[in-house]
Each structure stands twice: as structure tokens, then as C-alpha cells.
Amino acid sequence: MSRKLKVLQLQGRYNVNASDLAEQIIKGLPADRFEVVTAFLRGAPGEGEPHSVASRSVYFDFPQSQLKGLRLKAMHRLYQFCREEGFDVVIAHRFKSMNMLMLLNRWLKIPLCIGVQHGIGDFDRAYRRFESRLLLTDNWRVVGVSRAVHEYLLGCGGGFTPRNSLKINNAIDIQRAERLLLSREQAREALALETGAFVFGTIGRLVPVKGQIYMVEAFATLKDRYPNAQLAIIGEGRSRADLQAAINRLQLAGRVHLLGARNDALQYVRAFDVFVMPSLSEGLPLAMLEAMAGHLTVIGSDIDSLKPLLEDSGGYIFPVKNVTALAEQMVRVLELSAEELTAKGNTAYEYLCRAHSIDDYRQNYRQLIEQALNPEPANHG
The missing domain is CATH 3.40.50.2000 (Glycogen Phosphorylase B;)
Known part of the structure; x- marks a missing residue:
């Protein structure tokens, strides 16, 4: 031997x-x-x-x-x-x-x-x-x-x-991810999110390179037209104070939720209807792949590391740091029917299984x- x-x-x-x-x-x-x-x-x-x-x-x-x-x-x-x-x-x-x-x-x-x-x-x-x-x-x-x-x-x-x-x-280990995922109802209960709301969500450290501030500002432009929409951010970091200040300034209290760090944050992705990644720089973000494991529709910035992934998975793309363009993509998703939203999430899941097993x-x-x-x-x- x-x-x-x-x-x-x-x-x-x-x-x-x-x-x-x-x-x-x-x-x-x-x-x-x-x-x-x-x-x-x-x-x-x-x-x-x-x-x-x-x-x-x-x-x-x-x-x-x-x-x-x-x-x-x-x-x-x-x-x-x-x-x-x-x-x-x-x-x-x-x-x-x-x-x-x-x-x-x-x-x-x-x-x-x-x-x-x-x-x-x-x-x-x-x-x-x-x-x-x-x-x-x-x-x-x-x-x-x-x-x-x-x-x-x-x-x-x-x-x-x-x-x-x-x-x-x-x-990612797709089978492990699916075992960990809570149901929509369980995840929303654990995060104290409204059962009937339409939730845009993201997971990541609260640091400037993750671009959450652009997501908050984009949400502020559409909140009055879509009173059922909410925004949830899982993560912790040095940008929390800046994000909270923006929430207060834009009168988003009760609509934008800073949920803090969570162990195995992956398990909560089904609490979201749509996963948004507004990052300024990434390698290949596992959080986006984990969202696809939950059959979520995805939106992301057009940085070099995200754009091909979004193109191949049928996601929505906006120019990095462009608040207006991000808001437009969020509105496009809000206007989808339930069937269209489900189909988009299934397309993302199929891509995940094909390319990231x-x-x-x-x-x-x-x-x-x-x-x-x-x-x-x-x-x-």
C-alpha cells in the first residue's frame, strides 16, 4: 500500500x-x-x-x-x-x-x-x-x-x-442549509417580524463595505407607496450607529429592523421575501448562496464578484452605491405576483444546485x- x-x-x-x-x-x-x-x-x-x-x-x-x-x-x-x-x-x-x-x-x-x-x-x-x-x-x-x-x-x-x-x-452544503432553515413562520416569530409584511432582508457585518446604508436610503424612497414593505438587517458592527441615525433621520422606525448578530444566521433567511446584497466589495458571498438555498429572489450590486452570479441565477442587478437604481429594482420585485416571486426564487435555487454544490x-x-x-x-x- x-x-x-x-x-x-x-x-x-x-x-x-x-x-x-x-x-x-x-x-x-x-x-x-x-x-x-x-x-x-x-x-x-x-x-x-x-x-x-x-x-x-x-x-x-x-x-x-x-x-x-x-x-x-x-x-x-x-x-x-x-x-x-x-x-x-x-x-x-x-x-x-x-x-x-x-x-x-x-x-x-x-x-x-x-x-x-x-x-x-x-x-x-x-x-x-x-x-x-x-x-x-x-x-x-x-x-x-x-x-x-x-x-x-x-x-x-x-x-x-x-x-x-x-x-x-x-x-455551500445545500442539504445542511435546508435542514437548518426555519419555516417562514418560525423565522419571523424568532426575529419578531410581522407575519404579513413583505420583507427585504440582508445578512452581513455592519461595516461600510457591505453597503447597508444604500439599502436603507433606497427603502426610504418607496416606504410610503408600499406600506406593507419592511427591511430587516441581521448583523453587527461599527456601522450600527450610522445606520440607526439614518433610520431616525428618514423616519423609518418600525419599518427598518437592525436585528443584531445571530448564530447560524442562515436559519432565518426564509423570514425574508427577497434577499438584498448592496456590497461595495465581495469575494464570493456565502450569504447570497445561503439565501438561494431558501429559494429567495435576490438583488445585488454590479460589483465584479456579484454580477456574474446574479446574471446566472436570474437575480436583479443595480449599479453599486446607486440608491435610485436599487430602489427601482426593489419596486420591480414588489410588483411581482406571488407566483412570479416564487418562480424567481426557484430559478436561483436551481442555479445554486448547478454551480455551487x-x-x-x-x-x-x-x-x-x-x-x-x-x-x-x-x-x-
């Missing part, structure tokens, strides 16, 4: 939860063929917090200061660790982890390195593109987590090509590893 392939999954910060896609990659690597070690550059689980499903977890717990600039101490420790372990494969998530491995692998010579890029913009700086072109060797594969991220990589000038780069869509996601990473390490011989017949 051949030995197991030894895989390191390297992440910037500790973050393990039920929908964590790094954990889903591990679940796609059979334990009889792969030994997976998960390592986090920063952070560690507190009491009661989950651990990775990997066979072993390593918490470097570097202070933030050691991960800036030349990062010599952190680089040296990571080099020693990788050299001692003798990994066959490293999967590095996000720019910092990927960049550190690109530098170190000039000496480590790990047979296969996979960089997972979750967002757009990491290679906008000229020196990063130059460094990437210099360090991308034949044993590197770089994954974009959506069509938009993959197209960004190919076009950014960082040395990413169709040969060394590919798209593996972020995904967790089984396909796991299989794609496993095949990437197997094919890169054992390429099929050329057919000269």
Missing part, C-alpha cells in the same frame, strides 16, 4: 465553523489516502470553540507585527515547520499565506502548492505582480473562488495563466491535487 499524501492547509487567522470552506476541502480528501494538517498563522480556538476536522491542527499564534514587512521570524518558523513535516501538498488561503509559501518554496521544493484567492484586488500593486511573476513556478496552481476572481487573476498581469490558474466556485467543490479540489501530482501521460496515438 502506498503512503498517504501529506497535506498542509495554511490559513491566516483561526476561523473554523460549520460552513468554513477550508474544512470542506479536508472532508473531500479521504483519510485513507491523505493526512491533512491545518495551520493558522494567527489565533487559536477559545473554550468551546470548534477545532478543525484535520488530523492535526497547529496554531502559530504569530503577533500581527511579525506578519508585516519582511516577516523574517514568521518566515523562518514556517520554513522550519514545513521542512520538518515534509509535505507533499500545501493549500494556502488568501494572499498573505500564499505569498509566504511562494517565497519559501524556492527552498522547500514542495511538489504541489495551491493558492486560493478569495477576492479581487490583491494584485493591484505593481510590486506584488512582479513578485508573483517571479515566484510562480510549474508546481503552483492558483484557484479563483468565482468566475470574477478567476478572470481578475488572468487579467491582472501577475503571471496567472489558464495553465496555472483555475476556477473552483465557492459552495459542496460535493462538486470537494471533488474539484481532490481532483486538482490528484491530477497535478499524477498527470496523465500524453496520448501519442
Whole structure:
């Protein structure tokens, strides 16, 4: 029996939860063929917090200061660790982890390195593109987590090509999501939302980049024409005071609800009639996919990472930050019949199953590893 392939999954910060896609990659690597070690550059689980499903977890717990600039101490420790372990494969998530491995692998010579890029913009700086072109060797594969991220990589000038780069869509465990989802009545009762209201909803941190302020301002322009409409926002963050001030200024008390952070917020999506994502920047937002699991009609901004997803799922699109255009799309949805709204939600769900299945996601990473390490011989017949 051949030995197991030894895989390191390297992440910037500790973050393990039920929908964590790094954990889903591990679940796609059979334990009889792969030994997976998960390592986090920063952070560690507190009491009661989950651990990775990997066979072993390593918490470097570097202070933030050691991960800036030349990062010599952190680089040296990571080099020693990788050299001692003798990994066959490293999967590095996000720019910092990927960049550190690109530098170190000039000496480590790990047979296969996979960089997972979750967002757009990491290679906008000229020196990063130059460094990437210099360090991308034949044993590197770089994954974009959506069509938009993959197209960004190919076009950014960082040395990413169709040969060394590919798209593996972020995904969710649709069956798990459906098991968690509360019914419309249960979700509305839990959130104290009116049973008969038409609810626009969103889930996300309350931070400026999520664009919730534009959603509130758009809702204010239509609230008088549609007295049955309400807006619900699940999440917490530093923008709460600004959002509350806008609610007061626009006289939206009782119509716009800041519901705070909720554990497993996914379970509440059926409380909404429509899911809105007014973000200014995203990688591939799992909250949008979770809304599709609830058969919701979706509206989103036209940022590069959202537009293809909305186009392919039959969603509604508006120019980012454009309050008037967002309000127009919200009105379009309000004017749909119940049957049309249901059909739109079903179209989104069908797209989700077709393009973002967790089984396909796991299989794609496993095949990437197997094919890169054992390429099929050329057919000269």
C-alpha cells in the first residue's frame, strides 16, 4: 500500500465553523489516502470553540507585527515547520499565506502548492505582480473562488495563466442549509417580524463595505407607496450607529429592523421575501448562496464578484452605491405576483444546485491535487 499524501492547509487567522470552506476541502480528501494538517498563522480556538476536522491542527499564534514587512521570524518558523513535516501538498488561503509559501518554496521544493484567492484586488500593486511573476513556478496552481476572481487573476498581469490558474466556485452544503432553515413562520416569530409584511432582508457585518446604508436610503424612497414593505438587517458592527441615525433621520422606525448578530444566521433567511446584497466589495458571498438555498429572489450590486452570479441565477442587478437604481429594482420585485416571486426564487435555487454544490467543490479540489501530482501521460496515438 502506498503512503498517504501529506497535506498542509495554511490559513491566516483561526476561523473554523460549520460552513468554513477550508474544512470542506479536508472532508473531500479521504483519510485513507491523505493526512491533512491545518495551520493558522494567527489565533487559536477559545473554550468551546470548534477545532478543525484535520488530523492535526497547529496554531502559530504569530503577533500581527511579525506578519508585516519582511516577516523574517514568521518566515523562518514556517520554513522550519514545513521542512520538518515534509509535505507533499500545501493549500494556502488568501494572499498573505500564499505569498509566504511562494517565497519559501524556492527552498522547500514542495511538489504541489495551491493558492486560493478569495477576492479581487490583491494584485493591484505593481510590486506584488512582479513578485508573483517571479515566484510562480510549474508546481503552483492558483484557484479563483468565482468566475470574477478567476478572470481578475488572468487579467491582472501577475503571471496567472489558464495553465496555472483555475476556477473552483465557492459552495455551500445545500442539504445542511435546508435542514437548518426555519419555516417562514418560525423565522419571523424568532426575529419578531410581522407575519404579513413583505420583507427585504440582508445578512452581513455592519461595516461600510457591505453597503447597508444604500439599502436603507433606497427603502426610504418607496416606504410610503408600499406600506406593507419592511427591511430587516441581521448583523453587527461599527456601522450600527450610522445606520440607526439614518433610520431616525428618514423616519423609518418600525419599518427598518437592525436585528443584531445571530448564530447560524442562515436559519432565518426564509423570514425574508427577497434577499438584498448592496456590497461595495465581495469575494464570493456565502450569504447570497445561503439565501438561494431558501429559494429567495435576490438583488445585488454590479460589483465584479456579484454580477456574474446574479446574471446566472436570474437575480436583479443595480449599479453599486446607486440608491435610485436599487430602489427601482426593489419596486420591480414588489410588483411581482406571488407566483412570479416564487418562480424567481426557484430559478436561483436551481442555479445554486448547478454551480455551487459542496460535493462538486470537494471533488474539484481532490481532483486538482490528484491530477497535478499524477498527470496523465500524453496520448501519442
